[in-house]
Amino acid sequence: xxxxxxxxxxxxxxxxxxxxxxxxxxxxxxxxxxxxxxxxxxxxxxxxxxxxxxxxxxxxxxxxxxxxxxxxxxxxxxxxxxxxxxxxxxxxxxxxxxxxxxxxxxxxxxxxxxxxxxxxxxxxxxxxxxxxxxxxxxxxxxxxxxxxxxxxxxxxxxxxxxxxxxxxxxxxxxxxxxxxxxxxxxxxxxxxxxxxxxxxxxxxxxxxxxxxxxxxxxxxxxxxxxxxxxxxxxxxxxxxxxxxxxxxxxxxxxxxxxxxxxxxxxxxxxxxxxxxxxxxxxxxxxxxxxxxxxxxxxxxxxxxx
Amino acid sequence: xxxxxxxxxxxxxxxxxxxxxxxxxxxxxxxxxxxxxxxxxxxxxxxxxxxxxxxxxxxxxxxxxxxxxxxxxxxxxxxxxxxxxxxxxxxxxxxxxxxxxxxxxxxxxxxxxxxxxxxxxxxxxxxxxxxxxxxxxxxxxxxxxxxxxxxxxxxxxxxxxxxxxxxxxxxxxxxxxxxxxxxxxxxxxxxxxxxxxxxxxxxxxxxxxxxxxxxxxxxxxxxxxxxxxxxxxxxxxxxxxxxxxxxxxxxxxxxxxxxxxxxxxxxxxxxxxxxxxxxxxxxxxxxxxxxxxxxxxxxxxxxx
Numbered sequence: 137x138x139x140x141x142x143x144x145x146x147x148x149x150x151x152x153x154x155x156x157x158x159x160x161x162x163x164x165x166x167x168x169x170x171x172x173x174x175x176x177x178x179x180x181x182x183x184x185x186x187x188x189x190x191x192x193x194x195x196x197x198x199x200x201x202x203x204x205x206x207x208x209x210x211x212x213x214x215x216x217x218x219x220x221x222x223x224x225x226x227x228x229x230x231x232x233x234x235x236x237x238x239x240x241x242x243x244x245x246x247x248x249x250x251x252x253x254x255x256x257x258x259x260x261x262x263x264x265x266x267x268x269x270x271x272x273x274x275x276x277x278x279x280x281x282x283x284x285x286x287x288x289x290x291x292x293x294x295x296x297x298x299x300x301x302x303x304x305x306x307x308x309x310x311x312x313x314x315x316x317x318x319x320x321x322x323x324x325x326x327x328x329x330x331x332x333x334x335x336x337x338x339x340x341x342x343x344x345x346x347x348x349x350x351x352x353x354x355x356x357x358x359x360x361x362x363x364x365x366x367x368x369x370x371x372x373x374x375x376x377x378x379x380x381x382x383x384x385x386x387x388x389x390x391x392x393x394x395x396x397x398x399x400x401x402x403x404x405x406x407x408x409x410x411x412x413x414x415x416x417x418x419x420x421x422x423x424x425x426x427x428x429x430x431x432x433x434x435x436x437x438x439x440x441x
Numbered sequence: 442x443x444x445x446x447x448x449x450x451x452x453x454x455x456x457x458x459x460x461x462x463x464x465x466x467x468x469x470x471x472x473x474x475x476x477x478x479x480x481x482x483x484x485x486x487x488x489x490x491x492x493x494x495x496x497x498x499x500x501x502x503x504x505x506x507x508x509x510x511x512x513x514x515x516x517x518x519x520x521x522x523x524x525x526x527x528x529x530x531x532x533x534x535x536x537x538x539x540x541x542x543x544x545x546x547x548x549x550x551x552x553x554x555x556x557x558x559x560x561x562x563x564x565x566x567x568x569x570x571x572x573x574x575x576x577x578x579x580x581x582x583x584x585x586x587x588x589x590x591x592x593x594x595x596x597x598x599x600x601x602x603x604x605x606x607x608x609x610x611x612x613x614x615x616x617x618x619x620x621x622x623x624x625x626x627x628x629x630x631x632x633x634x635x636x637x638x639x640x641x642x643x644x645x646x647x648x649x650x651x652x653x654x655x656x657x658x659x660x661x662x663x664x665x666x667x668x669x670x671x672x673x674x675x676x677x678x679x680x681x682x683x684x685x686x687x688x689x690x691x692x693x694x695x696x697x698x699x700x701x702x703x704x705x706x707x708x709x710x711x712x713x714x715x716x717x718x719x720x721x722x723x724x725x726x727x728x729x730x731x732x733x734x735x736x737x738x739x740x741x742x743x744x745x
Contacts (some may be wrong), residue, residue, distance in 0.1 A: 185648040242719045249715025418535040
């Protein structure tokens with residue numbers, strides 16, 4: 137493999153991984169605070185992609201590619217983020233909040249229910265055919281010394297880096313972020329310290345869902361929009377979160393990028409058939425669970441009586 | 442119409458077997474497994490391949506189907522069951538998808554998306570159990586369900602059943618009482634897988650063909666729904682749940698409204714059932730079956 141080919145795969149892996157990372161953040165933030173897997177996260181991503189698609193097509197109309205299409209794409213992304221944030225909060229309020237004191241199995245089952253409702257309602261309302269989200273810009277690849285990069289990939293990199301840095305700053309530097317970290321450490325103590333835990337949990341769902349919406353739109357540009365698009369992507373993002381150590385925000389970012397690279401190089405370099413590309417993520421999951429179940433950056437948690 | 446009702450009963454029976462398996466895993470063991478469809482598929486394909494390519498009789502393929510599912514249950518259970526419960530859900534979900542993926546792609550063995558047709562009908566003492574004449578088949582299914590119910594009911598009252606209940610209620614307490622939690626969890630998982638394999642085998646000889654499209658994630662969620670609706674930790678409830686869910690899923694055809702009701706109706710309803718049951722009636726319609734040990738016995742002795 138030549139050096140330019142290597143950089144090509146590296147680039148492809150990084151962009152795929154950036155999307156996984158954005159989605160993985162939602163899993164990891166919710167897990168960090170509520171200690172449960174939000175199975176509906178992948179379906180929120182799908183809803184986000186649909187909203188983005190409709191708003192973008194509506195705003196754009198017949199306009200040719202240009203500044204306006206670019207602006208309307210970002211408006212669509214913003215609308216989608218806000219709507220998905222609200223959707224995430226609503227789901228938490230209706231389907232998870234009443235179960236906070238129930239057995240550990242209850243919220244998981246409820247989440248599977250929500251996931252099923254979302255994906256099948258989408259199939260009912262929007263139909264099962266896949267739709268194309270058009271590029272808001274001219275997607276002619278640009279060549280840098282043998283390495284071909286599409287403007288779409290640049291968009292993915294720029295958007296995911298901005299999102300991740302903003303999130304990191306938000307969690308590390310703001311009052312709300314501090315409240316989130318406190319809640320994830322110990323919910324009861326946080327409550328005693330005057331933190332409004334309900335608000336923190338709502339906020340966590342809102343942020344996670346908004347990031348999922350962005351991930352959904354970015355992935356839709358390459359892979360189209362359809363009602364079950366969130367399932368596989370969501371699963372892989374979850375694997376990414378586990379690899380990085382679930383509950384750990386930086387870990388999720390790293391895990392996402394690592395998984396993206398593994399998938400790209402697995403197919404391109406190690407000759408794994410494309411049909412079995414989706415199984416790479418699960419191989420990684422089983423492996424990490426066997427070797428280092430707490431993930432690369434996770435803390436080992438002792439169960440206490 | 443009556444014939445259609447028989448069909449629903451047969452499917453209720455096949456799914457009841459899977460629900461019984463799910464109930465051992467989820468209701469007794471407290472583990473969330475999402476791959477009954479995967480074990481179902483393995484059982485179906487074991488019977489289909491052995492019967493069509495090697496000419497085995499259905500009764501010879503049945504134990505192989507059960508054993509093969511059990512082995513896969515062991516393979517997926519051993520690494521994941523040592524960890525916290527949530528991972529099992531994801532690992533099993535992934536496993537179910539991988540099974541379907543492999544069935545779709547391994548053309549030389551499974552004939553890919555086309556599936557396997559012309560599976561021979563089962564014989565019993567020279568009498569062919571023809572799935573088109575539904576009575577005989579229904580009787581066979583009912584016998585299977587009764588046997589499974591009886592065996593698992595005994596199992597639930599045995600040392601293993603009690604150990605599993607203890608593990609579900611409190612792992613740490615169970616462990617400190619000397620219960621090997623991983624061992625019992627793996628047992629439960631393997632048994633649940635085996636009975637799903639048997640259900641798969643029956644499904645293969647009922648529809649006389651198998652295709653990968655039958656064994657989707659939806660099937661796993663349906664089975665889960667049956668157990669949740671009926672009541673976790675109660676085998677009667679699992680069978681009742683299987684019947685109700687089958688009625689719901691054939692409701693549009695049964696009432697002749699299939700042109701009005703969207704095809705997604707049942708899946709949306711399954712989702713709603715899971716959420717609503719968890720919030721308002723987590724114990725299910727029938728509730729958990731509480732086993733009383735010795736008490737009945739003592740009363741009997743006292744009355745004598």
